[in-house]
Amino acid sequence: MGNDYTLDKLLDAIKENDLKVDNKAIIAAFKLAEKSHSGQKRASGQDFIIHPVATAIYLANLKMDQPTIMAGLLHDVLEDTPTTSEMLRKHFGKEVQTLVEGVSNLDKLKYHGNKYYIENLRKMFVAMAKDIRVILIKFADRLHNLQTLEHLPPEKQKRIAHESLEIYAPIAHRFGLGELKGNLEDWAFRYVYPEEFMWLNQRTIELYSEKANYLKNFKKEIRNLMNIENIQYNAIYDRVKRLYSLYRKLQKYNNDFSQIYDAIALRIIVPTISDCYTCLGIIHCKYRPLKGRIKDYIAQPKPNGYKSLHTTVFADGYELIEIQIRTPEMNTEALFGIAAHWDYKANEGKKSAKIKWVQELAQLSSQLKDDPQYLETLKLDIFQNQIFILTPKGDVIELPEHSTPIDFAYHIHTEIGNKCTNAKINGRIASLDSTLKNGDIVEIITDKNRKQPNIDWLKIVKTHTAKGKIKTALNKYRRAQIRNF
C-alpha cells in the first residue's frame, strides 16, 4: 500500500475518469505541494508527498472537479509548511485557497470522546454547508491515513479508527457515499475490533471459495435466461458484502451465518427502470422467491436515497441467494451518492435535497448554537433513519423517524406550521402528536386566525427545523405583544 502514489498515477486517474481538467494546473499544484513538504516524511518513512497525491487520486476517482483535486494536493501545506494561504490565492485563485483553508480548519477539530463529539459534528456541518467539497477532501485524506495506520502507535490507531467509525462513516452514509463509507468502515474495523475482523475476513474468503463454482453456474443460468427472454443487461456480477456491515448484521443474528442471505449477492445492471421490473418478473418465474424478502427500493428508496430491487430466491431449488437489480444510474448513486450528482456551479438553482438539508442544518446551527438541547436534536437528525411522507399532491417530504404532523407542516411552509390545528393521515383525522410512518399521506388543516404556535409543540416535534421555527414565531409574537402595550 502506498508505494504507487505519483504524479503520473494522478494524471492517469484524471484521464481514466475523463475529467475536464487542465493538467498544467494540476502539475503546478503538485510542484508547490512537493516543494512545501520537501524533507518531510510519513510515519512509514516514505516522502510526505505520497499522502496528498493519494488524496488527490481518490478525489479524481470520485470524479471531482479541478479545484478539488488541486486542493487535495495542497490540503496539508497550511498546517505544517511555510506556505501561506495568501500564496495559495496568488498562485491558484480564491477557490483553491478557500477549499484548502476549509480542510485546515477541520483539522483543528480534536476528538475527545463524547464531550466534543457533537460540537465537532456541528463544525463539520458548517464547513459542509459552505462547500461540500471540503468534506470530500477530508474523507479522502482520512481514508489514506486509515490505510497507513499500521505505522502509528496503537493508541493513535485506535483513536483515529474510532473517530472514523463514529463520525466520518455515518456522514458518508448519510450522503449516499456507499463506496467511501464501506472503505472507511472496513479500514477502521481492523483496528477497532482486530479479532473480529480477522475471523470475519477469513470466514468470508472461505465462504467465497466454497461458493465459487455454484456462483459461476448461477450467473451463467441468469445470462441465458436474460438472452432467452430478450432482455438487455449492462452487467451481471457477484459482490461480497462489506466486512463491517456483515459484522453488524451478524451481531443481530447471533453470529449465525445461515441467517445472512446477502453475504454474497448477485447484482444485475439493466438499462431502464422498467427493465428492472421485467427482470425481477422473469427471475421469479424461474426461481421461487423467499417470502418477505422482496424489496422495492425503487418505488420506496432507502432513507439515504438508495434505489434497487432486492429479492432472495431458491437457486437450484435449495440454495438461497440475494439478487439486486438496478440501472447504471442507480448503481452510480449507490456508490458515489452526493459526489455523483453534485454539480458544483452549474446547478445552483436546483440543488439536491441533501445539499439543501446540509445548508439548513448549518444555518440553524449558527442561530441556535447556544442551546444545548439543539445540539442533541442535530445529532438525532443526522443519525436517525429518515422516512418519506407524501403530501396530498404526491410530493415527497423527507423527515426523521418518529416525526409528527407538526414537523411535516413546518417542512412544507413556516406559515402552515404556525397555523396548523389538525392533520389528516391517510384520509383520517389524527392528532398533531401522532407518529408518522413511512409512506403516510399527510394533509394539514390550518386556521388562518391562529396567531401563534402552541408552546407545548416544542416538546412534541422531532426536527430541528420545526423547533427553530416555533421558537422564532413565539419570540416574534411576544415582541409584538410587548409593543402593543
Ligand code: MN
Ligand atoms: Mn492529510
